Amino acid sequence: MSRVLLTGVRGKTGAPLAELLVARTGVEVLGGSSDPATVDAAGVRPTPFSWDDPAGWPAATDGVDAVYVVRPDRADAPELIGALLDATAPDTHVVLLSERDADQVGPDGWAVRAEDVVRGSGRSWTVLRPSWFMQVFTDPRFYLGRLRDGGDLPFVSGGASVAWIDARDIAAVAERALLDRGLAGQVLELSGPGSLTLPRTAELLAAATRRPVVHREVSVDEAVAGTEGFERELSVLTFERVRAGVFAPVTGTVERVTGRPARSLETFLADHEAVLRPA
Numbered sequence: 596m597s598r599v600l601l602t603g604v605r606g607k608t609g610a611p612l613a614e615l616l617v618a619r620t621g622v623e624v625l626g627g628s629s630d631p632a633t634v635d636a637a638g639v640r641p642t643p644f645s646w647d648d649p650a651g652w653p654a655a656t657d658g659v660d661a662v663y664v665v666r667p668d669r670a671d672a673p674e675l676i677g678a679l680l681d682a683t684a685p686d687t688h689v690v691l692l693s694e695r696d697a698d699q700v701g702p703d704g705w706a707v708r709a710e711d712v713v714r715g716s717g718r719s720w721t722v723l724r725p726s727w728f729m730q731v732f733t734d735p736r737f738y739l740g741r742l743r744d745g746g747d748l749p750f751v752s753g754g755a756s757v758a759w760i761d762a763r764d765i766a767a768v769a770e771r772a773l774l775d776r777g778l779a780g781q782v783l784e785l786s787g788p789g790s791l792t793l794p795r796t797a798e799l800l801a802a803a804t805r806r807p808v809v810h811r812e813v814s815v816d817e818a819v820a821g822t823e824g825f826e827r828e829l830s831v832l833t834f835e836r837v838r839a840g841v842f843a844p845v846t847g848t849v850e851r852v853t854g855r856p857a858r859s860l861e862t863f864l865a866d867h868e869a870v871l872r873p874a
């Protein structure tokens with residue numbers, strides 16, 4: 596029996612990852628959440644886990660063979676991740692959800708510092724570096740309402756493309772990385788199967804929603820309006836990276852690791868038709 600702790604089990608990658616792991620025999624899935632009463636995925640053991648409550652980490656990590664760490668997007672993430680790993684047994688395998696080309700991310704190399712903590716932890720590790728998630732289009736906190744209303748798609752692109760990735764494919768890679776130590780010591784740059792301009796992305800969204808969605812190029816200031824502090828700083832750098840084309844390259848890593856091609860944006864949109872185009 597292998598015991599796996601997923602931080603962020605209710606999140607975009609955590610939820611599909613839990614489904615994959617529960618379907619395996621011999622895997623006990625601990626679903627970490629800061630609100631464990633809301634964890635209702637079948638076969639998952641709700642597990643109190645909050646980045647704000649280190650006192651709960653020894654219980655959450657007790658007897659765990661592998662841990663999936665969804666990096667918290669806050670300034671102290673490197674220190675928090677280091678402290679969490681200190682609470683794990685030395686033979687625990689760690690899979691970190693980082694992001695594409697993380698060497699360039701964040702103030703003072705914040706993202707690479709978070710990765711370095713994992714690489715230097717003495718634990719075996721795998722780092723996942725995904726591109727932008729397709730799930731931003733079905734998340735009510737991002738674009739969903741606007742798309743359903745047939746609004747515009749405001750996005751900073753500078754003409755660059757984005758190789759959107761389906762979080763289900765990140766989960767599929769994470770499943771392998773958690774259970775198969777053959778991926779230990781690897782940094783996996785993950786993307787979807789195609790690199791799309793924002794106008795082309797908007798065309799596909801318009802077809803899926805049957806609404807007149809068009810891309811509207813916005814300034815970085817407009818894109819980050821309403822955020823402040825570290826979140827703002829990180830968002831500004833992220834959009835600058837989009838403009839620099841960091842999210843454009845297609846990698847074949849999903850297929851190499853899972854044995855099947857990454858899902859296209861068309862497939863993702865078809866699978867989420869009920870959300871995008873409610874009756």
Ligand SMILES: NC(=O)c1ccc[n+]([C@@H]2O[C@H](COP(=O)([O-])OP(=O)(O)OC[C@H]3O[C@@H](n4cnc5c(N)ncnc54)[C@H](OP(=O)(O)O)[C@@H]3O)[C@@H](O)[C@H]2O)c1
Pocket residue numbers: 602603604605606607608609627628629630644645646647665666667668692693694695725726727728729731
């Ligand atoms: N979205 C993208 O396009 C994208 C692209 C590349 C990389 N990433 C990276 O992927 C990571 C996840 O981002 P996401 O937007 O997809 O978020 P997400 O995983 O969908 O949601 C965030 C998760 O954090 C958990 N959480 C919130 N407060 C918490 C706390 N105090 N302690 C512990 N857990 C807490 C939430 O679960 P509970 O409320 O149940 O605790 C939730 O599961 C981030 O590091 C992000 O930078 C995202």
